[in-house]
Amino acid sequence: MVEGKVTISDLDKVYGTGAERTKAIDNLSHEVPSGEFLSVVGPSGCGKSTLLYLIAGFLDESEGTITVDGDPISGPGTDRGVVFQDYALFPWRTVMGNVTYGLEQKGMNKEEQQTRAQRFIDMMDLDGFEDKYPKELSGGMKQRVSLARTLAYDPKILLMDEPFGALDQPLRELLQEQLLDIWRDLNKTVIFITHDVEEAVYLSERVMVMTRHPGTKKESFEIDLDRSKSREDVIISDEYTDMKNKVWKSLREETNHNREI
Numbered sequence: 001m002v003e004g005k006v007t008i009s010d011l012d013k014v015y016g017t018g019a020e021r022t023k024a025i026d027n028l029s030h031e032v033p034s035g036e037f038l039s040v041v042g043p044s045g046c047g048k049s050t051l052l053y054l055i056a057g058f059l060d061e062s063e064g065t066i067t068v069d070g071d072p073i074s075g076p077g078t079d080r081g082v083v084f085q086d087y088a089l090f091p092w093r094t095v096m097g098n099v100t101y102g103l104e105q106k107g108m109n110k111e112e113q114q115t116r117a118q119r120f121i122d123m124m125d126l127d128g129f130e131d132k133y134p135k136e137l138s139g140g141m142k143q144r145v146s147l148a149r150t151l152a153y154d155p156k157i158l159l160m161d162e163p164f165g166a167l168d169q170p171l172r173e174l175l176q177e178q179l180l181d182i183w184r185d186l187n188k189t190v191i192f193i194t195h196d197v198e199e200a201v202y203l204s205e206r207v208m209v210m211t212r213h214p215g216t217k218k219e220s221f222e223i224d225l226d227r228s229k230s231r232e233d234v235i236i237s238d239e240y241t242d243m244k245n246k247v248w249k250s251l252r253e254e255t256n257h258n259r260e261i
């Protein structure tokens with residue numbers, strides 16, 4: 001069975017009460033088919049992280065529902081893996097210790113944990129660094145550990161909150177390529193938050209643009225690029241430029257509005 005379909009229906013999220021009340025998400029509905037790579041872009045403060053944390057089960061919705069393969073979510077679960085911009089590694093654990101963490105939680109025996117963790121450490125080009133601590137690693141390496149840790153426990157859905165936002169351009173491009181390889185090989189549903197329209201269009205099969213605060217879906221664009229081409233050829237293609245312009249224009253309408261008020 002193909003898994004990892006996320007259905008968001010009539011979703012509202014309100015923070016606080018009384019004078020402190022803020023509506024962060026306003027009546028948002030969207031379906032992410034199994035195995036799709038979806039990016040979400042929108043003006044600052046429109047509710048992108050809130051949406052991701054609702055899907056992760058870190059927050060409760062105020063109204064509406066979110067289901068994974070038809071089942072309403074009730075808190076965090078190993079069917080969904082979250083990758084944060086600031087890596088969120090355990091500083092007191094080595095690379096190996098970070099990657100085995102989720103496997104320990106699943107109750108896997110020690111030998112299996114090590115074998116499985118090593119597979120994802122190797123996949124993320126971290127072999128030789130198993131015994132290092134996070135403080136001994138570069139930002140790009142920390143983000144690869146974070147991805148290896150998440151992939152090791154085999155979530156159906158990867159939820160990524162600006163995971164490459166803190167990295168410089170060459171490293172960002174390298175990790176984007178690694179993420180695309182993983183997505184193709186492991187057949188995960190990916191929901192990817194970014195500020196960067198080029199990143200969203202390059203990586204995704206679909207880009208959702210959110211409105212300004214309180215956020216809802218403004219429109220969503222299907223991105224139909226020839227993925228057998230090299231990065232260079234995709235970036236100079238008319239299809240890529242055309243999609244980038246459409247998404248940028250849609251986003252621009254929302255951010256310009258903020259400047260006018």
Ligand SMILES: Nc1ncnc2c1ncn2[C@@H]1O[C@H](COP(=O)(O)OP(=O)(O)OP(=O)(O)O)[C@@H](O)[C@H]1O
Pocket residue numbers: 015016022023024042043044045046047048049050051213
């Ligand atoms: N814990 C919280 N308590 C109260 N309000 C919050 C909380 N978290 C977020 N908000 C508010 O909800 C709205 C959406 O915030 P959120 O962080 O989801 O937006 P975002 O699109 O991810 O922003 P950015 O792109 O700047 O990271 C904002 O108005 C924010 O101030």
